[in-house]
Amino acid sequence: MSKPTTLLSFLGGNRGKDPKRPVYEQANYRFPDGSEVCSDYFAEAIVRSGQFQLKQVLLFGTHTSVWERLVQEANLDLASAILERTDGGMSTGVTDEQLHQVERLLAEQWGVEVHAYAGDLAINESNALDELAAYDRMLAKIPDSHEVLFDFTHGFRSLAMLLTVALRFRGAIHHQPHLRAVRLIYGELNHNAPSPVHVLDDLWKGLQVAQAARLFLEKFAGEELAGMLEPDWPAGAKAIRKLSERVQSNLFLEFEEPLRQLQSALHDLPEPCPDWLAMLAHSLERFHRRLTAKTLPEILLKLAEMLMEHHLAGQAYIALDEALSETVLIANGKASENLTDSERRDLFRETVEQLPDRRLAHQIWRIHNTRNTVAHAGRKIHRDNPGNSVAPDGFSREFHSLADRLRPLAKKPRKLLEARWR
Numbered sequence: 001m002s003k004p005t006t007l008l009s010f011l012g013g014n015r016g017k018d019p020k021r022p023v024y025e026q027a028n029y030r031f032p033d034g035s036e037v038c039s040d041y042f043a044e045a046i047v048r049s050g051q052f053q054l055k056q057v058l059l060f061g062t063h064t065s066v067w068e069r070l071v072q073e074a075n076l077d078l079a080s081a082i083l084e085r086t087d088g089g090m091s092t093g094v095t096d097e098q099l100h101q102v103e104r105l106l107a108e109q110w111g112v113e114v115h116a117y118a119g120d121l122a123i124n125e126s127n128a129l130d131e132l133a134a135y136d137r138m139l140a141k142i143p144d145s146h147e148v149l150f151d152f153t154h155g156f157r158s159l160a161m162l163l164t165v166a167l168r169f170r171g172a173i174h175h176q177p178h179l180r181a182v183r184l185i186y187g188e189l190n191h192n193a194p195s196p197v198h199v200l201d202d203l204w205k206g207l208q209v210a211q212a213a214r215l216f217l218e219k220f221a222g223e224e225l226a227g228m229l230e231p232d233w234p235a236g237a238k239a240i241r242k243l244s245e246r247v248q249s250n251l252f253l254e255f256e257e258p259l260r261q262l263q264s265a266l267h268d269l270p271e272p273c274p275d276w277l278a279m280l281a282h283s284l285e286r287f288h289r290r291l292t293a294k295t296l297p298e299i300l301l302k303l304a305e306m307l308m309e310h311h312l313a314g315q316a317y318i319a320l321d322e323a324l325s326e327t328v329l330i331a332n333g334k335a336s337e338n339l340t341d342s343e344r345r346d347l348f349r350e351t352v353e354q355l356p357d358r359r360l361a362h363q364i365w366r367i368h369n370t371r372n373t374v375a376h377a378g379r380k381i382h383r384d385n386p387g388n389s390v391a392p393d394g395f396s397r398e399f400h401s402l403a404d405r406l407r408p409l410a411k412k413p414r415k416l417l418e419a420r421w422r
Helices: 042-049 076-086 096-110 128-139 157-173 201-219 223-229 234-248 256-266 275-291 296-309 313-331 341-353 358-375 392-411 413-417
Strands: 005-010 027-030 036-039 054-062 113-119 147-151 182-187 195-199
Touching: 005 042, 005 157, 027 042, 036 042, 042 054, 042 147, 042 182, 054 096, 054 128, 054 157, 076 096, 096 113, 113 128, 128 157, 147 157, 182 201, 201 223, 201 275, 223 234, 234 256, 256 275, 256 296, 275 296, 296 313, 296 392, 313 341, 313 358, 313 392, 313 413, 341 358, 358 392, 392 413
Parallel strands: 005 054, 005 147, 027 195, 054 113, 147 182
Antiparallel strands: 027 036, 182 195
């Protein structure tokens, strides 16, 4: 059973186009199930079709839209009064009281709650944000339990753009997830045959995928993207979910395996591959190439740089320190899984203390101590170590110089133990 639904629709009407021609023309709208509804206003056809469990309609127009069209059969006096205020070059526009009367009459006719908004005819630099705020107040009327159906058949082009921005704004700013999954519908006018109704949900899905992809590619928050990919590309969804879990849990030593799984999944895209997935796959391929390297320390260093690039400084230093620790272990012919934490710490200290290049040793301690400061919520735990940790306000500034110092060692860890290192 479909969810309770709020319909979002527009009312336009360019009266100066052709005075002998009606603003909206009659059409036999044919819905996907084959049923037809005859109307000159598509929102009305949607209501009468019974295709959706409509509970509320939000109408967006301007002060001079053809509001009289909506009530001309139910209240001719009201329609005439609205026409006097909205037609002609000196029109003052529909009043708030007239708009409320339109709402009440439509609610009786359609059997649903109706709210209408009449904004400025022109959207420009001086009023765009005010109109956005007004649209946001209209969208606040949508209950959390409702599905949203967006009809963009009628109205001025700027209004549909404004409503799209308002939906994205409210869904994000007010954390209303039900405004992120919006259904799109459009009635195509056909003079000589039934006018087909198009349900274009995939267009909004594209916006959702783009937002979810951005969260993953920039913040490694991939749960939403993985959920969207699951039906079409389960192998990719699994790899993205695991990569996100590893980064969010700071399990960087387990990062390499899901990175390989992503590469394997990219070589096994579904056939036929949806266009949106093919475009996403190109982005994921670039993402994978940026993190690919011959050694684990080098992979972790690249990951650290990507985290810092996206302003995740704390995790960037933790990943940088893991790259350093793995470099030390490999230089000594050891592996993490064969050592206890205590043995790893002792080996790290012994190796760094014996380095002939004391400037390098000092920088290594700065990486390690800063990681400890981050991991222990800012507590200073480096009193017994040479070198001080980086102050929080210097995280970003000093990170890149430390990463540059570590890069040649991450590529060839055994250089660390050479008598002279350059």
